[in-house]
Amino acid sequence: MSRHEHLERSIPSTSADPKAEVTLTVNGVSVTREVSTRMLLSDFIRHGLRLTGTHVGCEHGVCGACTVMIDGRAARSCLTFAVQADGADIRTIESEAEEDGTLSALQQAFQECHGLQCGYCTPGMIMNIRAHFDSGEELDLSDEGIRELISGNLCRCTGYANIVKAVRRAAELAGKA
Amino acid sequence: MSTRKFGAPIKRNIDPKLLTGNGAFTDDINLPGVLHAAFVRSPFARARINGIDTSLAEQADGVVAVYTCDNIGHLDIELPLLIPHPSMTAARTQRPLARGDVYYVGQTVAMVVAVDRYVAEDAANLVDVDYHPLDVELDLEKAIEDGTPLVHPTHPNNIAADFTQVCGNPEAAFAEAEHVTRIRVQVDRSTAAAMECRTVAARYDSVRGELTVWDGTQAPLGVRGGLASIFGLDEDKVRVIAPDVGGGFGQKVMFPYPDELLVPHAAIQLGRPVKYIEDRRENFIGSNQERTQIHEIELFAKKNGEVIALRDSFLHDTGAFIPYGIAVAQVASTSIAGPYQIPNIHVRFRAVYTPTVPVTPYRGCGRPQACFAIERAMDQLAEELGIDRFEIRRRNLIRDEQFPYTREGLLFADGLRVKLDSGQYTKALEMAREAIGWDNFAASQEAARKEGKAIGLGLAYYVEGTGLGPYEGGHIKIHPITGKVYVNTGLTSQGQGHDTVFAQIVSDQLGVAVEDVIVVEGDTGTFEWGVATFASRAAVVSGNAIHKTAIKVREQTIKAAANMLEADPADIELEDGHAVVAGTDRKVSLAAIATATNPLRYAFNSAAQAATQFAPASRHDGPPLIDGQHPGLEATDYFSPECATWAYGVHAAIVEIDRDTCDVEVKKYICIHDCGNMINPVIVDGQVMGGFAQGIGGALYERIEYDTEGNPTNANFVDFLIPYATEVPAIEISHLETPSPLNPLGVKGVGEAGCIAVGATLASGIEDALRPFGGKKFHQTPITPSMIFGAISNG
Ligand code: FES
Ligand code: FES
Numbered sequence: 001m002s003r004h005e006h007l008e009r010s011i012p013s014t015s016a017d018p019k020a021e022v023t024l025t026v027n028g029v030s031v032t033r034e035v036s037t038r039m040l041l042s043d044f045i046r047h048g049l050r051l052t053g054t055h056v057g058c059e060h061g062v063c064g065a066c067t068v069m070i071d072g073r074a075a076r077s078c079l080t081f082a083v084q085a086d087g088a089d090i091r092t093i094e095s096e097a098e099e100d101g102t103l104s105a106l107q108q109a110f111q112e113c114h115g116l117q118c119g120y121c122t123p124g125m126i127m128n129i130r131a132h133f134d135s136g137e138e139l140d141l142s143d144e145g146i147r148e149l150i151s152g153n154l155c156r157c158t159g160y161a162n163i164v165k166a167v168r169r170a171a172e173l174a175g176k177a
Numbered sequence: 178m179s180t181r182k183f184g185a186p187i188k189r190n191i192d193p194k195l196l197t198g199n200g201a202f203t204d205d206i207n208l209p210g211v212l213h214a215a216f217v218r219s220p221f222a223r224a225r226i227n228g229i230d231t232s233l234a235e236q237a238d239g240v241v242a243v244y245t246c247d248n249i250g251h252l253d254i255e256l257p258l259l260i261p262h263p264s265m266t267a268a269r270t271q272r273p274l275a276r277g278d279v280y281y282v283g284q285t286v287a288m289v290v291a292v293d294r295y296v297a298e299d300a301a302n303l304v305d306v307d308y309h310p311l312d313v314e315l316d317l318e319k320a321i322e323d324g325t326p327l328v329h330p331t332h333p334n335n336i337a338a339d340f341t342q343v344c345g346n347p348e349a350a351f352a353e354a355e356h357v358t359r360i361r362v363q364v365d366r367s368t369a370a371a372m373e374c375r376t377v378a379a380r381y382d383s384v385r386g387e388l389t390v391w392d393g394t395q396a397p398l399g400v401r402g403g404l405a406s407i408f409g410l411d412e413d414k415v416r417v418i419a420p421d422v423g424g425g426f427g428q429k430v431m432f433p434y435p436d437e438l439l440v441p442h443a444a445i446q447l448g449r450p451v452k453y454i455e456d457r458r459e460n461f462i463g464s465n466q467e468r469t470q471i472h473e474i475e476l477f478a479k480k481n482g483e484v485i486a487l488r489d490s491f492l493h494d495t496g497a498f499i500p501y502g503i504a505v506a507q508v509a510s511t512s513i514a515g516p517y518q519i520p521n522i523h524v525r526f527r528a529v530y531t532p533t534v535p536v537t538p539y540r541g542c543g544r545p546q547a548c549f550a551i552e553r554a555m556d557q558l559a560e561e562l563g564i565d566r567f568e569i570r571r572r573n574l575i576r577d578e579q580f581p582y583t584r585e586g587l588l589f590a591d592g593l594r595v596k597l598d599s600g601q602y603t604k605a606l607e608m609a610r611e612a613i614g615w616d617n618f619a620a621s622q623e624a625a626r627k628e629g630k631a632i633g634l635g636l637a638y639y640v641e642g643t644g645l646g647p648y649e650g651g652h653i654k655i656h657p658i659t660g661k662v663y664v665n666t667g668l669t670s671q672g673q674g675h676d677t678v679f680a681q682i683v684s685d686q687l688g689v690a691v692e693d694v695i696v697v698e699g700d701t702g703t704f705e706w707g708v709a710t711f712a713s714r715a716a717v718v719s720g721n722a723i724h725k726t727a728i729k730v731r732e733q734t735i736k737a738a739a740n741m742l743e744a745d746p747a748d749i750e751l752e753d754g755h756a757v758v759a760g761t762d763r764k765v766s767l768a769a770i771a772t773a774t775n776p777l778r779y780a781f782n783s784a785a786q787a788a789t790q791f792a793p794a795s796r797h798d799g800p801p802l803i804d805g806q807h808p809g810l811e812a813t814d815y816f817s818p819e820c821a822t823w824a825y826g827v828h829a830a831i832v833e834i835d836r837d838t839c840d841v842e843v844k845k846y847i848c849i850h851d852c853g854n855m856i857n858p859v860i861v862d863g864q865v866m867g868g869f870a871q872g873i874g875g876a877l878y879e880r881i882e883y884d885t886e887g888n889p890t891n892a893n894f895v896d897f898l899i900p901y902a903t904e905v906p907a908i909e910i911s912h913l914e915t916p917s918p919l920n921p922l923g924v925k926g927v928g929e930a931g932c933i934a935v936g937a938t939l940a941s942g943i944e945d946a947l948r949p950f951g952g953k954k955f956h957q958t959p960i961t962p963s964m965i966f967g968a969i970s971n972g
Contacts, residue, residue, distance in 0.1 A: 011212070011449065015296045016238040038295060052205035053198015055423070057372040058457040062894035065372055093198035103196060111192040114859045117867060118672025119195025120202065120372040120423030147902040154894070156372050156424050157672050159866030159931070160902040 022086040026051070027095035035082040042066045044082035045092060053093035053123045057154065064153035067124035068092050074131035074152075093123035096130065105173035106130060106166075115166035117157035125153045129167055133176065141168050141177055182681040183922075186859040187691050189677040200421040203376035203391045208450035211378070212241055214440055215297035215453075217287035217304045218463065219279035222315075222532035222887020223328065224308040226277060226286070234289055234303040239296035241447060243304065244288045244439060246276040252438050257403065259432075260502035264340035265528075269329050270500045271535070273435040279308070280328055280497035281532050282888055283462025285435045290443050290451055313532045313887045317471055317492050320529050328497055328530035337499045338528040342510055344586040345521035350486035354477035358558040361473050363957040364546045364936065366494065366881040367874065368466040369539045370899055371671070373423020375464055377436050378452035379444035388415050390441055393422045395430040396709030398667050401701045403433045404441060412705070419699035425671035426871070427538040430711040431465050431501060461892035466881055467505055467539035469494035472550040474513075476558050477521075482569040484558070486521035489513050489550060494536060495528045501537035503528055504590050508642065509543030511587045511595050515551045516602045516638050516825055517573040522587065532887045538711065540871055542590075544641060544933045552637040552937035553956055556944070566941075567610050570638060574602040581918070591645040593820040599915045602638075605827050605849045608911060609636065612847040613829035622945075631836055631950055632844075635942025636829040637934040643824050643852075643926025644717025644919075648817035650706045651723035653683065653730045655810040657775055658782070660754055660768030662687055662694045666719040667707015669699030673864065673928070675715055678856045679723050682922070686727035687734065688751030689767065706815070713824075713926025716856060721920045722816035729812035734767065737774045737810070741765050767810070775808040776801030822917040824925040826850035828934040832942040836950065836969060839962035841877060841943060843906035851913040853925035861927050862910055868931020870905045876936040878904065880959050 017036035024031060026049060035044055045054050045068065057065035059078045066078040069091035096104050103111065106126055116122040132139065132149055139145070146167045147160070155163065171177040194200055231243040246253045256270045275286045287304050291297035312326035319325055320335045328335055376393040388410065394400050394417070401417040404410065422429065436453045444451040455464065470493050477486040493506040503526075510524045559569040575582045575597060584595040610616070618634050625632040652665040664679055680694035687694075697703050698719075707719070731751065738756030739746040748759045757764040772784040780786040790801065802808060831845040848865060855861045878898035882890045891897045916923030936958040943965065944955045953968035 011241050011447075012239055012292055014239075015291075015293050017295065036295070043294075046204070050207065051198070052202075053200070055202070055373070057374075057423075058894045060457065060893060060895070063372065097197045101193075101197070103193060107193075107196040110196055111188055114189070114863050116192060116195055116672075117674070117863060118372070118422065118424045119191070119200055120672075122195055123198050126196070143907065151901045151903045154372065154899055154901060156370055156426070156871070156899065157867045158863060159868075159870035159908070160905050161866050161907060162863060164902065 020083050022083055024085050024087060025089045027091055037083055039082045040078055041080040041082045041085050042077035045077055048082070051092050051094050055120050055123060057121065064128060065121050065124040067127045067153065069127055069131050072131065072134065074128045091127070093127060096126060106133070106170040109166040109170035109173055113162045113166040113169055115158065115163045121153060121155040125150060125155065125163060128153055133174065139171055139176055141171055182684040182691055183856055184854070185681065185857065187677055187681055187857055189674050190680060190692060191674070191676050202373055202421045202423055203378050203393050204452070204454045206378060206391055206420065208378060208380060208452065211450040211452055212290050212292060212447065213294040213297045214436065214443060214451055215289050215294065215301040216285045216459070217289070217301045217306065219275065219282055219284040219286055221279060221308050221310045222282050222313045223311040224279050225311065226275060226279065227307040227309055229287060230305040231287065233305065234300040237296070237300045237303055239292040240289060240300045241292065242290045242443060244274065244443065246272060246274040249274060249439065249442060252407065252442055256433060256500060258502065259500055260504055262338070262502045264338040264503055265499065267331055268337065268499050268502070269331070269530070271498045273438050281534055283534060285463065288439050290447065294454070315531060315883050315885055315887055317469060317494050317529055317531065320531055321492065321527065328532050332530055335530045336527050337495050337530050338503050340503060341523070341525040342587050343523050344584045347486045347488060347521040347523040350521035351477050353485060355480045356478045356562060358476045358478065358554055358561055359473070360554050360557050360956055361471065362550050362553050363471045364468050364549055365957070365959060366466055366469040367539065367879040368461065368881060369426035369428035371424030371426055371428065374455035374457060374460040375429060375434065376454050377440045378450065379441040380450040381445040381448070383448065386414050388441055388445065390417045391420055392417055392437060393429060394419050394432060395425045395669060395671060395711060396432055397669055397699050397701050398705065398707050399709055400432045400437060404438070407438060416702040418702070419669040422669070422671040425710065426540040427542060427711060428464050429671065430709055431537040434464065457894060458892050461897065462534060462889055465535050465537040467536050467542070468546065468875070470509060470546040472546065474550045474554045476554050478558055478562070480562065482558065482562055482564045482572050484517060484519050484573050487514055487519050488523045490525045493526050493528045494531050496531060496533045496535035498535040499528060500535060505536065505538055505543040508590050509547040511589045512544050512547040512640060512642065513551055514584065515548065516575060516640050518575050519573065522584065533883060540868065541929050541932045544639065544929060545875060545936055548637060548639045548933050549937045549958065552934070553940060556941050566636060567606060567615060571603060571606055574606065576603065577601055589642050589821050591821055595642070596820050597640065597823045598917055598919050600823070600825050600851060601913055601915050602825065605825065605851060605913055606638070608849045609827035609829045609847060612849065612909065612911060613831065613845065626949060631834040631946040632831065633942045633944065633946025634829065634831050635938045635940065635945060636827065637937035637941060638827050639825060639934040641713065641824045641926065641930055641933060642821040643713035644818055644822045645714050646718065646818050647708060648815050649708060649719040649722045650704065650813060650815045651719065651726040652704055652813045653723070653726045653811065655730065655734070655767050655771040657768060657771040657809060660766055660771065662689055664694060664696045664723060665704035666698050666723060667704050668710040668715055668719055670710065673715060674857070674860045678716055678860060679720065681856055682720060682724050683727045686731045687767070689754050693754065713928035716924050717822060717920060717926050718816055718818060720856065720924060721922050722814055724922055725816055726812050726814040729814060730810055733810050733812065734770055737770050738765055741770065741773060771810045774810055816920065819919055822853070822919045822925045824852040824927065824930055826930060826934070828938040830938050830942045832939065832946055834943060834946050834965060839965040839969070841939065846906050847909045849911050849913065850930055851915050852927040852930065853917045854914055854923040855912065856924060864927045865910055865931040866908060868929060869908050869935060870900055872932035872935025873905050874900050875932065876939045876958050876960065878959055
């Protein structure tokens with residue numbers, strides 16, 4: 001090592017990007033933060049709020065791993081800027097189980113049916129399915145209907161058949177079947 | 178006795194954590210003060226670098242450091258050739274950051290470290306590299322011609338390796354053939370595309386001189402070895418942790434990728450944690466891929482369909498570098514005769530450098546290509562000889578009484594000879610025939626054709642060499658306070674459910690609940706002997722090591738319990754976390770036994786009181802621990818297989834082609850599968866179904882595209898088509914369980930099973946469906962709608 005490398009570098013703590021203040025509700029809690037205007041909502045949720053259950057698989061809006069609920073609808077947080085979520089009501093996977101850790105019917109069904117392997121796609125899958133379950137829409141629980149319902153989410157591990165089973169089982173457990 | 182856990186569909190221990198978003202993938206780990214790395218990558222497939230100007234990037238707000246080959250010191254080397262083999266001369270591997278030349282679009286040229294990823298990526302765009310582009314040839318068959326532009330001037334005709342293996346006496350057999358079938362088949366390049374891209378984060382503790390690296394790898398021990406040797410650090414000062422990893426499928430077994438060295442280097446230099454989270458485009462252009470092979474295969478047969486010899490010569494695209502040696506091509510060449518007796522084999526391959534992303538294993542690793550070649554050739558032979566496709570296979574299958582069946586002269590990827598160890602190949606074929614409804618198919622096909630519908634039946638047989646050595650280990654300890662059982666092994670999981678299947682094995686020996694077996698893997702700080710997760714080997718090699726270890730701990734536990742309960746060891750049973758004297762209610766908990774076998778000075782709880790030096794049960798006539806005795810209940814053991822164990826199976830499908838849209842609809846898909854004894858059938862089915870979906874991708878959709886100048890043209894999830902739920906048909910799986918004689922549990926690997934035969938099966942079915950509508954052959958995958966359109970419209 002040369003001599004100058006022993007000197008402590010002066011490292012800035014944040015970027016010089018322009019910032020804006022956002023206020024939003026996340027899993028029922030109101031938060032106000034200053035964010036860089038180009039920060040993706042996915043990065044804000046993961047690194048700003050440290051809710052790392054939301055994953056990113058492509059960051060170009062195709063895989064669905066980053067799916068969260070924005071104002072009750074499933075949305076891709078990698079295609080949304082954090083500043084666009086100002087005033088929004090966001091739900092992430094961290095809100096899915098009960099406070100005491102008891103798994104929701106949907107989560108239980110995924111475990112029961114072996115609907116996950118690596119678990120990377122799973123939070124996005126679950127938030128997408130949750131949005132459909134909660135929307136009050138009539139669910140088509142045929143194989144085709146369920147495959148259509150999850151057709152915005154890629155999974156590279158399971159081959160989907162067990163996720164299809166899990167959705168049907170969850171609907172049963174939640175009294176929707 | 179508690180019921181046996183081996184073979185039961187136990188729920189996975191890891192699921193609640195993953196389902197609630199509490200997994201800890203690399204990018205989820207909070208490292209205060211972390212800096213972010215981004216790479217400058219070559220935009221040319223082949224070019225000379227005249228100069229690199231980093232000054233603008235260095236001045237950018239928030240940039241901390243910019244690295245090129247000129248300021249990375251001891252890292253400016255050619256990376257190791259991981260698996261040497263005599264068939265390669267002067268094998269080429271890449272440098273962490275390019276020096277002088279670049280060899281593929283995506284190769285790393287410089288690394289920027291900045292306060293966040295946004296700034297780092299912006300600054301990477303400010304690095305000015307002056308390239309002088311060179312000519313390239315992307316076509317694999319042209320690449321070996323004289324006068325073609327070379328990827329490496331050191332390698333004439335772009336040949337990286339040229340290797341021939343021979344079994345039996347093929348020359349003599351060729352002369353005896355009554356019929357010869359020849360076909361050329363091609364499988365195109367795909368990629369693992371795990372949902373989590375590759376990741377690496379590093380922190381250096383300058384007080385302790387310790388480097389900790391979190392790496393989404395399949396080979397933490399290998400990465401540690403690589404880091405220790407390249408950085409000149411003692412192994413004990415390097416800890417590599419593979420945390421939760423979002424799928425691997427082979428791409429993550431390769432190491433070191435440039436970032437795996439450069440990120441730790443920056444962390445050491447800058448005194449701050451640094452991380453690099455690959456994005457999807459980088460995964461397509463910077464992380465290794467696999468598949469392209471072109472086979473010219475010939476079957477030498479008797480008129481009755483018996484194949485007496487096989488000759489195959491294939492080109493294997495190894496990309497710009499060959500860091501993993503010839504592993505993929507070697508697996509393909511040794512799997513080429515499939516499940517058939519074929520006693521005489523001549524197989525040659527040439528591995529060819531192309532100016533593209535390097536090639537190392539992706540789930541299947543040469544097996545899908547070999548299966549595609551032999552199975553398409555079998556169909557062709559059947560057609561030429563006028564023999565039913567099931568029947569011609571039946572006549573050639575290795576018969577039950579012929580096992581173990583050795584292919585003398587062929588060495589598998591473990592350097593050991595190919596020995597197909599056990600199976601019921603004929604039965605599996607019969608089951609497939611029945612399940613797909615072969616006997617009635619001709620009539621329904623005929624009827625459908627009358628209505629103008631194109632319906633076909635396809636089938637393919639596959640074998641899968643699994644469970645390679647050299648070895649894995651297991652360490653088991655019963656915790657004296659909780660009575661929970663801690664298990665360590667050296668490899669690591671990317672979703673396969675090791676924590677549960679290993680727990681089932683231990684649970685059976687120790688009589689504890691599966692949830693009370695805590696499996697910790699993928700951390701070189703907890704267990705440091707082992708190899709890695711690849712080639713469907715975890716259940717076989719680690720599984721058996723853990724099984725052997727559990728037997729040792731069981732013996733220790735029973736002996737100690739017999740002593741405590743003053744009973745005959747033969748009467749002790751282990752159940753529900755206790756040792757019980759059979760037929761009585763006298764019992765003691767595993768926690769108490771673990772405590773009692775550890776002579777104590779301090780009584781920290783009631784069980785500990787009984788183990789202290791003044792307790793009535795203590796020895797007073799010598800040292801509390803007898804010479805050679807180990808305190809507590811703990812053991813370590815290893816398993817090293819004699820050679821690979823071969824799983825196998827048959828796929829069959831009924832497909833319908835829409836002649837207007839050229840869409841392929843899979844109406845029925847069945848799979849007969851045998852991976853020996855199944856530890857957890859639900860997890861086995863999960864592996865098969867996941868592999869199947871990747872097989873569907875390879876058969877119909879996925880192809881890495883390059884233009885003629887070597888630019889990738891579909892390096893994103895919009896254009897590279899990974900199947901969604903709407904593209905993966907239902908699959909009906911049936912199992913046979915023929916135990917492997919090569920390991921105590923009788924298990925075989927399952928990781929790659931699902932993907933191997935899908936391309937061959939669908940090609941067989943599509944060809945059958947379109948026979949009256951043009952009669953084209955389908956000898957290439959993926960089979961795209963435009964290929965089908967071409968076949969129909971030229972017909
Ligand atoms: S990460 Fe948002 S869709 Fe893939
Ligand atoms: S479980 Fe791994 S990507 Fe879906």
